[in-house]
Amino acid sequence: MIGTSNLRKRYGAVHAVDGIDLDVRAGDVYGFLGANGSGKTTTVRMLLGLVLATEGEIELLGEPMPRAGRRVLPRVGALIENPAHYGHLSGRVNLTLLDAAGPGGDRRTRADRVSAVLEQVGLGAVGRRPVKAYSLGMRQRLGLAGALLRRPELLVLDEPTNGLDPQGIHEIRDLLLELNRTGTTVFLSSHLLAEVEQLCTRVGVLDRGRLVLQDELATLTAPTGATLVQTPRPDLVHRVLGGRVLRVDGERVVVHGADPAEVNAALVGAGVPVTGLELERPSLEEVVLAAASSSADRVDGAAGRGAGR
Numbered sequence: 001m002i003g004t005s006n007l008r009k010r011y012g013a014v015h016a017v018d019g020i021d022l023d024v025r026a027g028d029v030y031g032f033l034g035a036n037g038s039g040k041t042t043t044v045r046m047l048l049g050l051v052l053a054t055e056g057e058i059e060l061l062g063e064p065m066p067r068a069g070r071r072v073l074p075r076v077g078a079l080i081e082n083p084a085h086y087g088h089l090s091g092r093v094n095l096t097l098l099d100a101a102g103p104g105g106d107r108r109t110r111a112d113r114v115s116a117v118l119e120q121v122g123l124g125a126v127g128r129r130p131v132k133a134y135s136l137g138m139r140q141r142l143g144l145a146g147a148l149l150r151r152p153e154l155l156v157l158d159e160p161t162n163g164l165d166p167q168g169i170h171e172i173r174d175l176l177l178e179l180n181r182t183g184t185t186v187f188l189s190s191h192l193l194a195e196v197e198q199l200c201t202r203v204g205v206l207d208r209g210r211l212v213l214q215d216e217l218a219t220l221t222a223p224t225g226a227t228l229v230q231t232p233r234p235d236l237v238h239r240v241l242g243g244r245v246l247r248v249d250g251e252r253v254v255v256h257g258a259d260p261a262e263v264n265a266a267l268v269g270a271g272v273p274v275t276g277l278e279l280e281r282p283s284l285e286e287v288v289l290a291a292a293s294s295s296a297d298r299v300d301g302a303a304g305r306g307a308g309r
């Protein structure tokens with residue numbers, strides 16, 4: 001759906017995007033993660049033909065960009081930063097104008113199309129209110145409704161939950177998952193690890209213009225081959241399992257071996273109280289921090305800590 005090869009953008013001496021090879025496949029919810037200033041917006045703008053690359057190739061839906069823009073862009077829905085709307089007009093009228101301005105929107109079916117996307121983003125009941133009375137979350141959803149007018153195969157979203165409250169973030173997340181279930185590939189940029197971890201199937205990490213990581217989320221956070229034992233008596237685990245203990249962190253003991261049932265049987269058989277057992281997996285935060293170590297402190301992991309496994 002998106003492929004880039006050695007994609008670069010320089011602004012004077014600044015290497016905003018420094019030779020990246022993106023690979024976004026059909027059906028992905030792809031999280032494009034990076035700290036502020038790492039080059040996410042510049043990349044998204046290049047993908048959509050809004051900024052010219054200094055060097056490199058871009059393919060969108062198998063066609064070269066920006067050359068094939070006229071053919072490709074009607075099949076792509078995009079939301080970049082805060083979408084602009086006419087505040088004094090209703091959401092419905094804004095979408096009607098947008099639909100009329102773009103190519104390929106049959107006039108006779110326009111009203112139905114607008115109603116359908118308003119329903120889809122949960123604005124059916126407020127579509128006739130002026131946009132200036134909308135909350136930030138509602139405006140963001142209206143922007144998304146605009147991106148959905150042409151039933152895009154690919155959605156490209158730059159920080160779609162920026163500035164939203166937890167409820168708004170939740171709604172956008174559900175909407176994107178639903179769209180993905182019905183066949184839309186989603187590419188979204190974010191600086192929030194937790195957001196990407198909860199939503200995405202594939203992850204790319206940008207660090208000062210370079211793609212330092214790109215893989216399936218399930219692969220990145222695959223079990224490490226160890227078992228995490230929760231116990232009030234870590235000393236007893238040591239006594240029973242000896243050399244198999246890899247680490248102790250308070251009441252959490254990491255034990256070599258990827259068979260929690262076997263570990264449990266050994267411990268309980270020896271009278272060790274076990275209050276929790278699971279396969280150890282790295283959190284996305286740990287994976288990202290390891291890959292982008294030099295500037296890891298700039299990636300916002302705080303929100304991801306609670307979601308870590």
Ligand SMILES: Nc1ncnc2c1ncn2[C@@H]1O[C@H](COP(=O)(O)OP(=O)(O)OP(=O)(O)O)[C@@H](O)[C@H]1O
Pocket residue numbers: 011014015016034035036037038039040041042043191
């Ligand atoms: N038009 C421009 N002229 C000069 N420098 C620019 C321009 N646009 C971006 N940059 C620089 O390129 C780098 C990458 O910026 P970009 O906005 O793509 O990052 P980002 O990851 O999207 O950050 P944010 O999350 O803050 O939007 C930054 O150093 C920025 O200052």
